[in-house]
Amino acid sequence: MFLNKIVDQTRIDLVQRKLELPQEQLQQIALEQPRPRDVLEAFEPRDKVHLIAEVKRASPSKGMLAPDLDPVETALLYERHGASVISVLTEPHFFLGSPEYLTAIKNAVSIPVLRKDFIIDEYQVYEARAWGADMILLICAILDDQQLRHLLQRATALRMRVLVEVHSREEAQRAIDAGAMIIGVNSRNLTTFEMNPYLLRDIRQMLPENRIIVAESGIHSETDVRRLARYDVQAMLVGESLVVSNNIPDQIGMLLQSTTHSMQVKICGLHDTEGIDAAVEAGADMLGFIFHEPSHRYIAPEQVPALLQTRQSYSQPPKGQLRPDLVGVFVNKDVNYINDVVEQAGLHYVQLHGNESPEFCQQIKRPVIKALALNEQADLEKLAAYQEVTWRLLIDTPTPDWGGTGRTSNWDLAHQAAQRSKILLAGGLTVDNVRTAIQQVQPWGIDVSSGVETNKQKDRQKIAAFVAQARSSMVGEQGRR
Numbered sequence: 001m002f003l004n005k006i007v008d009q010t011r012i013d014l015v016q017r018k019l020e021l022p023q024e025q026l027q028q029i030a031l032e033q034p035r036p037r038d039v040l041e042a043f044e045p046r047d048k049v050h051l052i053a054e055v056k057r058a059s060p061s062k063g064m065l066a067p068d069l070d071p072v073e074t075a076l077l078y079e080r081h082g083a084s085v086i087s088v089l090t091e092p093h094f095f096l097g098s099p100e101y102l103t104a105i106k107n108a109v110s111i112p113v114l115r116k117d118f119i120i121d122e123y124q125v126y127e128a129r130a131w132g133a134d135m136i137l138l139i140c141a142i143l144d145d146q147q148l149r150h151l152l153q154r155a156t157a158l159r160m161r162v163l164v165e166v167h168s169r170e171e172a173q174r175a176i177d178a179g180a181m182i183i184g185v186n187s188r189n190l191t192t193f194e195m196n197p198y199l200l201r202d203i204r205q206m207l208p209e210n211r212i213i214v215a216e217s218g219i220h221s222e223t224d225v226r227r228l229a230r231y232d233v234q235a236m237l238v239g240e241s242l243v244v245s246n247n248i249p250d251q252i253g254m255l256l257q258s259t260t261h262s263m264q265v266k267i268c269g270l271h272d273t274e275g276i277d278a279a280v281e282a283g284a285d286m287l288g289f290i291f292h293e294p295s296h297r298y299i300a301p302e303q304v305p306a307l308l309q310t311r312q313s314y315s316q317p318p319k320g321q322l323r324p325d326l327v328g329v330f331v332n333k334d335v336n337y338i339n340d341v342v343e344q345a346g347l348h349y350v351q352l353h354g355n356e357s358p359e360f361c362q363q364i365k366r367p368v369i370k371a372l373a374l375n376e377q378a379d380l381e382k383l384a385a386y387q388e389v390t391w392r393l394l395i396d397t398p399t400p401d402w403g404g405t406g407r408t409s410n411w412d413l414a415h416q417a418a419q420r421s422k423i424l425l426a427g428g429l430t431v432d433n434v435r436t437a438i439q440q441v442q443p444w445g446i447d448v449s450s451g452v453e454t455n456k457q458k459d460r461q462k463i464a465a466f467v468a469q470a471r472s473s474m475v476g477e478q479g480r481r
Contacts, residue, residue: 002060002094003190007142009093010118023123030129030158037112037134039161039182042084043212043234049225049259051252052114052214053078054087054239055105057096061193064096066243071101072108074243079109081252085135087114087237099131106132114163118142125154135161135182140171141190148178163214172203181211184237188217197227197322201348204231205367223321225258226285229444230325232391263438263470264445266327266424267452267463269297273311275458280313280324282467287324288351288447291341292331296456297449301328304345327351327369335363342366349391358389367391369424374413380420387421394447397427408433414441431465435473446470 043050055071055078058064075086088105089097097117106113115133119125120142128136136155138148148164155162164180166172167189175183185200195218207213213233218224220241228236238255245251267279268288279287289304290297299307304326308314317323325348330338332354342350342365351369352361361368370386371394373379386393395417397409408428417423422444429437430451438446452462 002193003141006060006091006094006118007120010091010120013092014121014123017127018123023126026123026126026130030126033129033132036129036159036161039085039112039114039135040212042112046212046234049228049233049256050084050235051078051082051256052085052087052235052237053083053242053252054089054116054237055101056087056089056239056243058094059240060094061188062240065240069243071098072104074248075105075109077248078242078252079111081249082256083111083252084235085112085114087116087239088133089239090115090117090131099127102128102131102133106134112161119151120147122151122154125151125158125160128155129158129160133160135163137163137165137184139165139190140174141165141167145174145178148174152178152180165216166203167199169203169206172206176206176208176211182214183207183211184214184216186216197224200228200231200233201325204233219255221320222254222258222262223283225255226262226264227322229259229262230264230285263443263473264424265467265470266445266447267449267458267467268327268329268426268447269295269449269453270458271297271299271303272458273307274460275463276307276311277313278458278460278463280311280317280321282464283321283471284324284463284467285445286327286349288327288329288449289345289347290329291333292329292353301341301345308346325349329353332356335360339363339365351394353396358385361386361389369394371396371426373397374410374417377413380413380416383417383421392424392444393417393421394424394426395443396447408437411437411440414443418443429466431462431469434466434469438470438473 055074057066057069086105088102089095090099090102091097112134114135115128116137138151152162163182163184164175165184165186166175167186185203187196187199197218200215214235214237215228215233216237219236219238242248242251264285266286266288267284269290270276270287289299314323327349328347329351349369350364350366353371368390369392370390372382373396395409395414397407414425418441424445424447425441425443426447429448452466453459
């Protein structure tokens with residue numbers, strides 16, 4: 001068990017370091033340091049995903065990553081290409097880090113610096129400040145509640161910020177109760193070092209909106225970053241994919257561009273295995289299931305888990321892809337019915353297409369996508385009523401019923417809505433017009449059903465082409481910006 005070995009070694013090292021430099025002397029050095037740099041300011045604006053770039057030579061699970069890494073030159077490269085914070089590993093045995101790296105980097109860069117280590121004693125908090133750190137890492141898995149609160153308070157007294165790392169819902173609640181303002185969700189299990197890329201999705205809803213949320217581990221590709229954009233994080237901590245890259249500036253550019261210029265794609269109205277396979281294999285981000293019986297795309301709630309369990313494409317997605325999130329579509333259903341279906345079908349999001357009020361949305365046990373139709377300029381005022389109580393708004397074609405007309409919505413009004421909120425665009429989207437729609441409206445995501453069907457059945461080729469067109473449209477947007 002790597003974690004126990006690392007903590008045991010940390011305790012051994014601490015005994016020696018306390019003999020070499022007593023805590024009273026260390027405290028004095030810490031108090032003499034200049035005021036820490038403002039980490040919270042580095043994470044502004046909050047609706048952007050910022051990069052915490054890590055100087056990392058090795059890891060227990062992967063061994064040597066970058067034997068020739070120059071810590072200061074690497075940190076300066078990170079800063080020049082858009083990093084908001086530099087993370088520096090100071091653990092010497094398993095990660096080949098060093099306090100000298102941290103101090104040298106702090107003196108070289110102008111952005112905040114995080115001490116990344118296994119901190120279990122207040123002595124290490126004073127060390128971090130004495131070495132120049134602006135922020136420290138506290139790991140819930142190696143601290144009890146009393147230790148967590150004490151170390152958090154000690155760091156705060158030194159005007160440092162604290163990244164509190166969690167690996168479960170229970171740890172997330174402990175971090176919240178301790179008063180953590182910056183919470184990192186680490187997708188890597190520190191005991192087994194296995195990855196759970198869906199952990200952030202499972203924890204995110206319980207984290208308060210006024211906290212800074214940091215995604216940690218397993219962030220390598222555009223697909224990974226597009227997932228983070230769905231979960232509304234403020235920062236991503238990335239080390240391995242940077243230090244092993246042949247071109248660090250290009251890797252940083254890809255990560256940062258993907259946070260703002262990636263397009264979320266939802267394929268809706270799925271009700272059979274062929275459609276699910278086609279959507280997953282094409283790289284859809286969300287799968288939509290309609291629980292509105294008049295629709296010819298209706299699926300019974302109990303059928304959803306049964307269908308997904310049989311699909312290897314969903315349980316084991318193609319390399320480089322992740323399982324899409326599941327969205328249930330409801331129209332004027334009772335709140336108890338919706339919450340029951342959420343559990344029965346294993347839904348991650350709920351899409352409401354009827355006359356549901358903002359108060360109704362707040363009773364749903366999953367993040368809500370609220371569909372709104374914009375007929376005229378005055379309808380834009382509807383957005384404000386729902387923005388605070390929903391996860392996303394969906395702009396669809398006005399219709400007497402609930403949607404599915406195959407007609408495009410008013411893209412001018414939709415564009416205005418997209419300037420005010422993160423929206424999904426729906427209504428009449430096809431392979432032929434999706435690029436134009438994205439370029440004109442600039443939505444956060446797109447939602448398609450009939451536009452990828454032939455004879456009211458999902459068409460594999462149309463789905464693949466639609467997703468490809470949506471993704472390529474964002475490449476064009478990046479080039480223009």
